[in-house]
Amino acid sequence: MSFIPRRPPRHLLRLLVLLAVAALLYFYSAPVFNAAARSLIRVDAPAPADVVIALGGDARCMRERRAAEIFNRGLARHVIVSGVPYAWGVHTGDAAKRYVESLGVPAERITVLRDAWNTRREAMDVNELMRAQGWNRAILVTSPFHSRRAHYTFRRYAAEYTFISMPLEPEPPEWQPERWWSRRGDLGITVREYLSWINTLAGGWR
């Protein structure tokens, strides 16, 4: 009686492949997801500029606080804050300006972008402002998850000028890239940021 090796059934092979993929995902998904989130961040070396821009959309005003710190360190001679007419009687840009003033920036050195509904609009408004003022270099301050897209958008819509990315630190209460999927807020921000990247690269909605 001779032993004839039989090929394992196809469904067993499929199951093994599936298990191998599941094991790989289990052990390597965390580093891959962490790296994917870190790839959203862009940090440049600090350098002097004509103006520091605190991009809008931060209700805690941590971006504005960092912009004021950069101004007070002497890295920039002007500050731009931005906002939108939020509700009756309140413009978030005016509120941001008051806050930056309270941190020691003279009122005459602050410019408010008044219709900052999205990053692209901010970049186009900054492009016009920099041309009018004769500025050439700007420091961009935003949240870490938004920093690479903001820099990309400003390079695209204000191509004549140099932008230096100096985002907030990825520390609480800010978004953090490590294990972002374990926190409800950070998961929402990360997914939204990837959707925004798709819209930005496609040159979609303004």
Place this chain on the structure above:
Amino acid sequence: MIGVFGKRRNRKPRRWLRVACAIAGLLAAAYFSLPLFFAPARVEPAEVILHLAIDPRSRGDEYVHRLYQEGVARRIIAASSQISWEVYSADFARAHLMEMGVPAENVSILHLPMLECGAEYLPIFADHLKARGFSSVLVVVSPTLTRWGQRRSENYFRAAGIEATVTFVPEARAAMLDRWWRTHWKAQAIALALMNSTIDLLYARCR
């Protein structure tokens, strides 16, 4: 043999066509079912209106004022978290309502912390209402209110002993859904509503 290979070659385009048709069908179904995803407007008389539709698009102040004038409720609570440094949009909503003629004693303010999902605010609202002796509330929120969000909130209030109806500004909903695919803020609002509803399911405290 040639015939067999020839047959196989023809199958691929047909398979891709089927996949493309299936994707197109799913997209069409998703597009036409969008109104089903969002909650219908409902207004029930209550002791108090909880005004949360304070944002650039909702025109909530005018709607809440209209409900107040129609006698739907005799008290209003404007609630918001901060929108800039120490700036709460609820403060401005109260001033706006007073300017429109609502007596100051009938409009109060609730300042909220910044939390991660809508469900986390429900205990704060329930405690605030119960502490002031209210047993029924009409909650006015943004037009992205989903059916699921509406049901979850009403059930929560009911379990806390408060009869609640959750609604939105109908004009704001109509504006949001009007050719939404052509405007950034409309597409963004709808995409975020879909995304947040899905993500909320993953977290026990947000479900």
